[in-house]
Amino acid sequence: MTILGIETSCDETAAAVLEGKPDAKSLTIRSNIVSSSIKLHSKTGGIIPETAAREQLKVIIPVVDEAIKKSEVDRKNIDAIAVTIGPGLVGSLLVGVETAKTLAYVWDKPIVPVNHLIGHIYANFIGEIPNQPIQFPALALIVSGGHTDLVLMKDHGNIKWLGGTRDDAAGEAFDKIGRMLNLPYPAGAVIEKLSERGDPSRFTFPRPMIDSRDFDFSFSGLKTAAYRQIKTIEQLASPQGGLNDKTISDMCASLQQAIIDVLVKKTLKAAQQYNVRSILLGGGVAANQKLRDEFSLKIKLFVPTKSLCTDNAAMIASIAFYNYKPVPWQQITANPELYFNSA
């Protein structure tokens, strides 16, 4: 089965063609195109929804076109279209949803609505099925710019939400603290890089909710702690001192460690409580090598290749392959508030 995936939930405009073998032995990427408007947003330190939607409109047709051309699949041989319907920014989502609906109507193809968050989990199901495939029940940690969620997957399409952030998402904490440190937006990957030469034990930051009985997270307190620490350093600064490169690296390493400690401990606790057979990571923060390494020290886990951690359309086609539930195009609408109530 060949699926065209379309993803426009935020600032990436993405289209991909995936080819799956009927016995689900492999799901191969034929093309995977991502166009990002992030450069425009890094100037403002955050995403401006109106700008993101306008950029989506400009590039959606060229991106879909390029994905089909690169795939070398004849359009007639595309069996279905999968599209992200939420969660996300309404203006951005509408561009992908209306494009997908139009193509489904004009080309007379089935269309599958997809939840972006679950898409992040399905980035793990792309590729050749390894010798030790993902086994259920599985636990997935989704860590992105907008979400931090732990979900239990009993099977394809059988997903139970266990907990999530009560305030900022993990990626959001990276981005907001990065802004305080005058780092470019989005800051996650930059903080990871600076942390490599930083001392994670120099600053003591809180590990919010690390021992709470539930599977919820909270990262906004960390942001406040970072703000106070930065102000203290600035006030005490000698002419040579202050927020110099060494201090920024140490602060990045200390903050990164605090976030990782919470994510790892709570995920392992959930894995034990639900006796899962696999752990999966997904979302932009899952590209963080330190996070991957700390998990790997303790447990075997599945993580997508880094390019499939951040937003892409291959993961959207993947979820549709494993959960093939087409819906008449007239019934498909963008749903910015969509959560885990629909696969």
Ligand code: KG4
């Ligand atoms: O999944 P994603 O591309 O978009 C959303 O659906 O939100 O995630 C973007 C988030 C940003 O907050 C970014 O700072 C973070 O992922 N991120 C990272 C890394 N790469 C991206 N955070 C930590 N370490 C990284 N290497």
Ligand code: ZN
């Ligand atoms: Zn995402």
